Amino acid sequence: MASLLKIDVSPRGDHSVSRKLGNEFLEQFQQANPGSTVITRNLATTNMPFVDLPWIMGAYSPEEARTPEHKAALKLGDEFIAEIKAADHILLTTPMYNFAVPAVLKAWIDHICRIGQTFKVNADGSYAGLIEGKKATIIIASSGNYGPGSPAESYNAEKPYLKLVLGFLGIKDVTFVDAGGTYVLNSGQTPIEQFTAPFADQLKSAAAV
Numbered sequence: 001m002a003s004l005l006k007i008d009v010s011p012r013g014d015h016s017v018s019r020k021l022g023n024e025f026l027e028q029f030q031q032a033n034p035g036s037t038v039i040t041r042n043l044a045t046t047n048m049p050f051v052d053l054p055w056i057m058g059a060y061s062p063e064e065a066r067t068p069e070h071k072a073a074l075k076l077g078d079e080f081i082a083e084i085k086a087a088d089h090i091l092l093t094t095p096m097y098n099f100a101v102p103a104v105l106k107a108w109i110d111h112i113c114r115i116g117q118t119f120k121v122n123a124d125g126s127y128a129g130l131i132e133g134k135k136a137t138i139i140i141a142s143s144g145n146y147g148p149g150s151p152a153e154s155y156n157a158e159k160p161y162l163k164l165v166l167g168f169l170g171i172k173d174v175t176f177v178d179a180g181g182t183y184v185l186n187s188g189q190t191p192i193e194q195f196t197a198p199f200a201d202q203l204k205s206a207a208a209v
């Protein structure tokens with residue numbers, strides 16, 4: 001039975017374009033995988049501290065040497081990592097903020113990149129991801145357009161970063177849905193359904209795998 005982890009980042013709730021596209025992906029995923037399980041993680045409403053001294057001390061100590069304070073600091077990251085490991089497919093829906101990932105998404109990434117848990121460093125200094133056999137779909141909504149060949153393409157620090165960090169963890173089968181140009185929705189003259197309709201085929205094929 002297929003399992004999906006749906007991670008939402010936007011704080012805009014029902015107004016979020018990335019979440020609306022993610023919900024369409026979810027429908028397609030459930031149709032393609034009857035009986036699938038879905039875990040939803042809303043980072044916008046998750047009470048998530050930044051990594052701090054107890055977290056760092058804990059993450060770089062052997063498990064048997066961790067104090068209760070270390071363990072408490074690592075607990076939320078343990079939950080995030082367990083959610084990832086339980087999923088066959090990870091769906092990440094996120095806005096672009098200032099050409100990069102929103103801070104809450106970076107905070108989540110800092111929690112899940114854990115030496116010995118999700119990555120290791122080989123003797124020669126190379127990295128090996130420890131999360132294997134997963135697919136990921138990443139939907140990025142942005143006001144402007146940063147697609148291949150567009151004048152602002154070089155400003156897109158979000159897509160290459162997400163590709164890099166997921167690959168670092170071992171997740172290399174990643175499909176990106178570039179939902180650029182959401183500025184047309186600001187005037188209210190373009191209905192959101194008109195904006196999202198052209199993504200239907202891409203979402204369906206991403207959800208089918």
Ligand SMILES: Cc1cc2nc3c(=O)[nH]c(=O)nc-3n(C[C@H](O)[C@H](O)[C@H](O)COP(=O)(O)O)c2cc1C
Nearest residue numbers: 010016017018095096097098099141142143144182
């Ligand atoms: C703090 C902030 C920073 C933003 N930075 C960018 C940006 O760098 N480039 C861009 O095209 N849009 C930017 N936007 C616009 C959002 O990416 C756009 O509204 C997108 O649709 C938000 O995703 P959502 O609809 O899923 O909430 C920014 C919006 C906010 C609130």
